[in-house]
Amino acid sequence: xxxxxxxxIPTNANASTSLTPLIDRLRSVFGEELTLVARFNxxxxxxxxxxxxxxxxxxxxxxxxxARYIQLLFLNHxxxxxxxxxxxxxxxxxxxxxxxPSNAAxxxxxLNPSNAAAKSPRLVMSTIPRPxxxxxxxxxxHACEPLWCHRHTVTVSGGFAFDVGDFRVRLGDVKQTQxxxxxxxxxxxxxxxxxxxTASSPFIFDHDEGNNGETFVDSAIGPEEEYASGAQxxxxxxxxxxxxxxxxxxxxxxxxxxxxxxxxxxxRQEIRRRMxxxxxxxxxxxxxxxxQEDDPDPIAGVDLARQYMEIFRFxx
Numbered sequence: 001x002x003x004x005x006x007x008x009i010p011t012n013a014n015a016s017t018s019l020t021p022l023i024d025r026l027r028s029v030f031g032e033e034l035t036l037v038a039r040f041n042x043x044x045x046x047x048x049x050x051x052x053x054x055x056x057x058x059x060x061x062x063x064x065x066x067a068r069y070i071q072l073l074f075l076n077h078x079x080x081x082x083x084x085x086x087x088x089x090x091x092x093x094x095x096x097x098x099x100x101p102s103n104a105a106x107x108x109x110x111l112n113p114s115n116a117a118a119k120s121p122r123l124v125m126s127t128i129p130r131p132x133x134x135x136x137x138x139x140x141x142h143a144c145e146p147l148w149c150h151r152h153t154v155t156v157s158g159g160f161a162f163d164v165g166d167f168r169v170r171l172g173d174v175k176q177t178q179x180x181x182x183x184x185x186x187x188x189x190x191x192x193x194x195x196x197x198t199a200s201s202p203f204i205f206d207h208d209e210g211n212n213g214e215t216f217v218d219s220a221i222g223p224e225e226e227y228a229s230g231a232q233x234x235x236x237x238x239x240x241x242x243x244x245x246x247x248x249x250x251x252x253x254x255x256x257x258x259x260x261x262x263x264x265x266x267x268r269q270e271i272r273r274r275m276x277x278x279x280x281x282x283x284x285x286x287x288x289x290x291x292q293e294d295d296p297d298p299i300a301g302v303d304l305a306r307q308y309m310e311i312f313r314f315x316x
Contacts, residue, residue: 154184
């Protein structure tokens with residue numbers, strides 16, 4: 001299981017870009033370990049729901065509705081699908097006295113409790129087959145224009161991907177193309193590709209006669225431990241790379257809901273195994289089930305997408 005971290009270095013008065021200094025430092029610090037393996041590019045779009053024309057008092061006694069967002073992201077190292085991240089609709093207080101099953105099942109992230117407070121809006125991640133990505137974006141931009149406002153489009157083009165031992169480093173300049181053209185900074189993605197703890201210690205499913213044998217119990221080494229150990233390695237690598245000359249860096253590693261899809265997939269696979277593979281086809285949260293059948297791993301990269309979307313929240 002690869003573990004990633006994303007770092008963003010904004011532009012400043014002294015340097016419009018940190019890309020060239022970072023590449024030079026990669027070469028000077030890691031020397032013969034450094035190998036250029038590919039180019040790197042991405043695109044990110046942020047949309048916000050159209051604000052209400054009513055004053056806040058019009059919603060009394062309920063609080064005014066919070067802003068909702070849609071983020072769309074594609075990464076060239078995940079060519080089979082793009083990513084869509086959206087705010088889940090809020091429940092209106094007093095609308096229904098009985099909690100719905102979905103409300104009862106909501107569990108805050110254990111990786112970063114401070115960012116997963118009860119008042120924070122829930123976010124839903126989906127994957128989109130790459131051929132449908134542009135169509136979905138155009139749908140929101142045109143058919144849904146009265147409901148959603150375009151906030152920005154940022155891209156990385158002409159970036160680089162390097163292998164450094166058990167790490168892969170992708171970096172490039174982030175350019176905003178809409179609503180105005182400007183350079184926002186430099187993004188660095190660090191991926192730990194070394195030995196996985198969870199690969200040799202799979203999830204444990206404990207049999208429970210009173211619950212149809214579907215009780216799920218995390219193993220001693222689960223996604224949280226994997227992410228925590230990987231995050232430490234990534235931060236140590238980044239500390240060596242950045243040196244003392246880079247300031248104002250924003251970091252996204254242990255963001256909320258990390259490992260959510262991995263756990264859900266493990267549960268489904270174990271249930272299918274116990275039932276002899278006779279259950280219905282597994283849902284993956286993707287957009288367009290017929291096209292998703294050709295995707296070998298429809299949840300690949302969802303945690304990395306969360307990290308990028310945490311970084312690219314300009315113009316909110």
